[in-house]
Each structure stands twice: as C-alpha cells, then as structure tokens.
Amino acid sequence: MSFLENLTIKKFHQGLIGREFSAVEVAKDFFSHIKEKDDKINAYLTFTKDMALETAIAVDAELDAGGNIGILAGTPLAIKDNILIENVVCMAASKILENYKSSYDATVVKRLKKAEAVFLGKTNMDEFAMGSSTENSAFKKTRNPYDIERVPGGSSGGSAAAVAVDMAIGALGSDTGGSIRQPANFCGVVGLKPTYGAVSRFGLIAMASSLDQIGPIAKTVEDAAIIFTEISGRDEFDSTSIDIDYKEDVLNPDFESTKNLKIGLPKEYFIDGIDKYISSAIGEVIQSLKSMGFEFREISLPHTKHALSCYYIIMTAEVSANLARFDGIRYSRLQNLISSASRRMTDEIQNLKNIYFKQRSDGFGEEAKRRIILGNFVLSSGYYDAYYSKAQKVRRLIKQDFNEAFKEVDIILTPVSPTPAFKIGEKIDDPLSMYLSDIFTIPVNLAGLPAISIPVKKTNGLPVGFQLIGKPFREADILGVGRYYEKNVNII
Numbered sequence: 442m443s444f445l446e447n448l449t450i451k452k453f454h455q456g457l458i459g460r461e462f463s464a465v466e467v468a469k470d471f472f473s474h475i476k477e478k479d480d481k482i483n484a485y486l487t488f489t490k491d492m493a494l495e496t497a498i499a500v501d502a503e504l505d506a507g508g509n510i511g512i513l514a515g516t517p518l519a520i521k522d523n524i525l526i527e528n529v530v531c532m533a534a535s536k537i538l539e540n541y542k543s544s545y546d547a548t549v550v551k552r553l554k555k556a557e558a559v560f561l562g563k564t565n566m567d568e569f570a571m572g573s574s575t576e577n578s579a580f581k582k583t584r585n586p587y588d589i590e591r592v593p594g595g596s597s598g599g600s601a602a603a604v605a606v607d608m609a610i611g612a613l614g615s616d617t618g619g620s621i622r623q624p625a626n627f628c629g630v631v632g633l634k635p636t637y638g639a640v641s642r643f644g645l646i647a648m649a650s651s652l653d654q655i656g657p658i659a660k661t662v663e664d665a666a667i668i669f670t671e672i673s674g675r676d677e678f679d680s681t682s683i684d685i686d687y688k689e690d691v692l693n694p695d696f697e698s699t700k701n702l703k704i705g706l707p708k709e710y711f712i713d714g715i716d717k718y719i720s721s722a723i724g725e726v727i728q729s730l731k732s733m734g735f736e737f738r739e740i741s742l743p744h745t746k747h748a749l750s751c752y753y754i755i756m757t758a759e760v761s762a763n764l765a766r767f768d769g770i771r772y773s774r775l776q777n778l779i780s781s782a783s784r785r786m787t788d789e790i791q792n793l794k795n796i797y798f799k800q801r802s803d804g805f806g807e808e809a810k811r812r813i814i815l816g817n818f819v820l821s822s823g824y825y826d827a828y829y830s831k832a833q834k835v836r837r838l839i840k841q842d843f844n845e846a847f848k849e850v851d852i853i854l855t856p857v858s859p860t861p862a863f864k865i866g867e868k869i870d871d872p873l874s875m876y877l878s879d880i881f882t883i884p885v886n887l888a889g890l891p892a893i894s895i896p897v898k899k900t901n902g903l904p905v906g907f908q909l910i911g912k913p914f915r916e917a918d919i920l921g922v923g924r925y926y927e928k929n930v931n932i933i
C-alpha cells in the first residue's frame with residue numbers, strides 16, 4: 442500500500458538523508474493521514490502540529506546546509522498522554538487534568554527533542570494508565586485498527602493503534618503491568634518495557650512508582666531498539682535511573698552470539714484457559730526459533746499464580762499515594778471551574794473539604810476511584826500487615842523465581858495475553874476478567890525485568906504477539922533474538 446505503511450525509522454532516515462523527501466513533507470503526510478483515519482480509530486487526544494512543523498523545518502534546514510543529522514531527526518512520533526511535553530496539554534486521559542498544560546519536559550521528551558524527533562501529538566490511554574483496553578479514558582474510546590469493534594488494548598492503546606495504522610512511525614507508552622506489551626500485542630506492533638531503572642520516569646505522571654517504566658512502541662524490533670537507546674540512561678532527576686550505555690550492544694547485535702542464547706518456557710504460562718488461537722501462534726514461534734537453531738528448555742516460575750493478587754495490592758497502594766496530589770486545586774482544574782462556576786459551585790468551594798470532595802468525585806473515573814479505595818484499604822492500620830507487607834514478601838518470591846530460572850536460561854518466552862483483542866464493552870463491567878488479561882505481563886513488572894512483545898508473523902486474523910523476558914539490563918538479548926526472528930520471518 443502506501444508510502445507511510447512501509448515506513449520504518451531506518452527507511453525514513455535513509456530517504457531523508459538521500460533527499461527523496463523532506464521532513465516537512467512527511468510530517469504533513471502524517472497529519473493528512475491522521476485526518477483521514479483518526480475519526481474512526483480515536484488514537485489521539487491532542488495534536489502538536491506547530492511544534493512538529495517547526496522541528497521538521499529545522500531538520501530540513503540542517504540537511505540543506507549539508508549537515509549530518511541523527512537517526513531520529515525528523516521522525517514523526519506519538520507520545521502517550523501521561524508524558525509531559527512543555528506547554529502541551531497533558532491529561533493522562535483524566536477529567537481531573539482536563540486542559541492542564543505541562544510546565545516542563547519529561548526527560549524522555551527532552552532526549553527526543555535533542556534527537557530532533559517530530560512530535561505529532563498525545564495519544565489516548567486508560568485514565569492514569571489504569572486499564573487494559575483504553576475504555577477507561579475519560580474522553581474517547583480508541584478502536585483496534587484490525588477490527589474496530591474491538592479494543593486496542595491498554596493502557597497505551599492510543600500509541601499502539603497509532604503506530605499500527607501508520608499515524609506515527611513510532612510512539613512512547615508506559616508499562617506498569619503490561620500497558621506497552623499488551624496493546625502492542627493486540628495491534629500487531631512491537632512494544633518494549635525496559636528494565637526498571639533503564640529509562641528515567643521524570644515527567645511521567647506516576648501510576649505505581651515501583652513498577653512504572655516508559656518504553657517504545659514501534660513497527661519493528663529494530664525501531665524499538667533505536668528509540669530505546671535514545672531515551673535510556675541515567676538522569677539526575679530520577680534517582681532510580683541507572684548509568685548504562687546500551688548503544689553498541691543494542692544497535693549492533695552480534696547475531697552469532699545471539700543464537701547461543703538459551704530460551705526458557707515456563708510451564709506455569711502454558712496452561713489450559715489460553716485461547717487456542719494464541720497457543721497455536723506461540724507454538725509456531727517456538728518452531729520457527731527452533732529451526733533457526735535456538736535451544737529451548739522448560740523452566741518453572743512457581744509463584745506465578747500469586748502475581749496478580751500481589752500486583753493489585755502493591756499497585757493500588759502506590760496509586761492511592763500518587764493520586765493524592767490531585768486535589769482539584771493544583772493542575773488548573775479549579776481555575777477552569779471557577780471561571781465557569783455557577784453560584785452553587787461558588788458556595789461549594791467555600792469549604793476546603795468540599796472542594797476536595799467535589800473535585801475528586803467529579804474528576805476521577807470509576808476505575809481510578811476503585812483503585813484509590815483499594816489502595817487506602819490495603820495501607821490502613823490493621824490491614825497493612827495482612828495485605829501490603831505480605832504482598833511485598835510475595836513480590837520478593839516472584840523475583841527469586843526469575844533469578845533461579847535465569848541460572849538455567851538467558852531469555853524466557855511466553856504469550857503476552859491469554860486472548861487476542863476482545864470486543865469493546867466485553868469486559869468493562871467485569872474488572873476481574875479485565876485484570877486477568879495482564880496475567881503474563883504483570884510478573885515482569887513485579888520483578889523489574891525487561892520484556893518485549895513481538896508480533897507473530899502477520900496473518901489475516903487478529904494480531905498475536907509473543908513475549909521475550911530478559912535478565913535485568915539485558916535488553917540487548919531480547920532485542921537481539923527479536924531482531925533475529927524478525928529478519929528471518931520477514932515481518933516487514
């Protein structure tokens with residue numbers, strides 16, 4: 442099909458430096474394509490056209506002057522709506538932040554600006570990244586480009602859908618329990634959740650700070666690697682970020698040594714209850730990798746069955762603390778309301794407690810409220826030991842399972858989600874079944890490991906991905922195997 446469909450970061454870069462097209466032309470192409478498509482898909486919440494064109498003009502001017510440009514210069518990217526871009530509206534898809542304008546850049550954004558990437562806009566998501574379908578957005582429902590009756594996954598559903606339907610070359614998402622990998626899996630694109638500490642969280646609206654990581658969503662593993670190397674590394678504004686230079690390892694993998702990596706299959710992940718469509722797709726991937734020479738071994742992660750409950754205690758505890766700052770006074774909502782206030786509203790804001798009550802009741806959606814309440818419960822005196830501190834111990838056991846497994850293998854391969862993309866509305870009234878869609882992704886966040894979702898070679902049906910989990914800070918391993926797979930099954 443079209444020019445945009447085949448455009449990866451690498452191809453775009455080559456075309457740009459070969460002067461086949463200008464950065465401005467391509468940025469404009471993207472905006473017209475978005476105009477045509479996004480009415481149906483609803484991937485974007487906000488556009489940053491002026492900023493995009495300004496950067497594209499600067500990149501073209503550098504090329505005109507005979508200068509060298511970096512690999513991401515001029516590349517059109519989409520940014521999830523919980524990542525701050527200075528002076529751009531950032532709402533985390535929540536009414537409580539409606540029209541809030543960021544006063545500074547997230548570190549990842551600062552780094553992408555330095556690389557002269559072109560930002561097309563902010564993408565839709567589940568409110569404060571809580572969800573697996575993007576249906577929890579306060580503003581719109583994003584649709585799966587492969588079947589618009591289905592969800593794109595979540596919470597980074599807007600970013601995944603945008604990349605899948607060529608409304609951006611790549612995107613940033615965030616992943617607390619699967620929010621990059623699961624939507625990538627549902628939309629047939631690549632999503633990388635880096636090791637905890639690999640990418641700065643400064644300027645990411647926090648959901649659960651011990652689990653959150655920002656990462657790339659892209660069309661190919663190679664593109665994900667390119668974005669990842671630009672955004673990773675130590676940042677003085679995030680004390681959990683680590684000083685590590687990935688470039689050589691990640692960008693130029695040595696495929697000969699990649700082929701020697703041993704791959705583990707955790708028996709707890711290959712259970713009844715997984716959709717047949719998924720198990721046969723995963724079986725196909727294992728066969729392909731075996732025929733490429735990879736060695737497989739069965740491993741065990743015995744505490745997997747406790748991961749979901751452990752996550753829903755730790756995550757909600759952290760959510761309730763992180764969301765306490767949204768009091769309806771800071772971040773501009775009150776000002777919006779005052780200016781349009783009725784008399785009744787003016788009376789209500791006489792009393793501080795009323796302000797909090799009113800603002801938080803109106804401003805947060807149902808899922809956010811559910812989690813704040815759960816989080817306060819597990820942290821409350823009398824229950825703290827029974828739930829929160831117990832969950833922390835279980836988290837340690839889950840981490841130890843991975844440590845043990847990684848003594849035997851270098852990488853772990855699993856499904857990403859037990860089913861392909863489900864129908865819009867199918868799970869929204871059943872939070873437990875919604876929570877279950879992250880059963881294979883959540884343990885990775887609890888253990889702080891890197892993991893990637895890679896599409897099984899494209900079929901005519903709904904997309905399916907597989908997950909590769911790596912040792913801490915060994916993104917190079919999962920990206921290397923992913924690239925090897927991608928090269929040999931000709932995904933692009």
Ligand code: GLN
Pocket residue numbers: 570571572573595596615616617618619620621648756879
């Ligand atoms: N779907 C999971 C949740 O609802 C994970 C969300 C995320 O990774 N941000 O918590």
